[in-house]
Amino acid sequence: MANAASGMAVNDECKLKFRELKAKRTYRFIVFKIEQQEVVVDKVGGSAESYSDFSASLPADECRYAVYDFDFTTEENVQKSKIFFVAWSPDISKVRMKMVYASSKDRFKRELDGIAFELQATDPSEMSMDIVKERVF
Template identity: 35%
Template sequence: MASSGVTVAPECIQAFNDLKLGKSVKWIIFKISDDWKEIVVDEQSTEDDYSTFREKLLNAKSTWKGKEGLGGRYAVYDVAYDSGEGQRNKIAFISWVPDDSPQHPRMMYSSSKESIKRSLNGFHADIQANDADDIEYDNIIQRVSRR
């Protein structure tokens, strides 16, 4: 359990294992539930379309005290790239907490990050993203190919 008290739903671990074991899932977006008590699967896809994935992160919303605003998300993406020695795949974990999100969602996503990271074993890069440039495709490729 994170210092925020937010737990990770078993469905998150199952979805991640499906992605990791190559069962056709390409990316998963997780969110903190509307009652702010549990991390759940928000959306997943079998399509290898980074631009759609990125747009979903950029447009994510959270509701706090009846007001909707930009919200954080956690995500994993199975990144395929050419290493110069052939095709490689590495899983990137992305913590998306936009700087212009309201204070409560920013705080909850930041303080719950370790809980989901500990639950998802087997990603290769841990990316903290706070603005749109951080989740540009080229930046993600650069981060996963370092290792």
């Protein structure tokens, strides 16, 4: 259903894939893009893929939304995972694209229940593993 403010619809596949990532841990990450006024799945990363595979899947010149299921071990030696959201908006992407993604982000994020935190990044250094770990712990 389209949002009146942003005019953006969310494809059902986005919610389905996210639920599979969250409940079944089928995927490590999902990359979403906006296509013809609708958020759609762009890429999915299998459970064996790494954070560098995830980073490499984001285009250098186009905006994307993404979620990543981050596994970690607490100080008490307990295995845990947190799903985080990335709003990817490279400096060299088109201004209109950046505006569309920025105005639709909160609406889209509300569709994905279970996100621990959000990173906004304009280049890979803003979503480095160090920053992720800082946010998780």
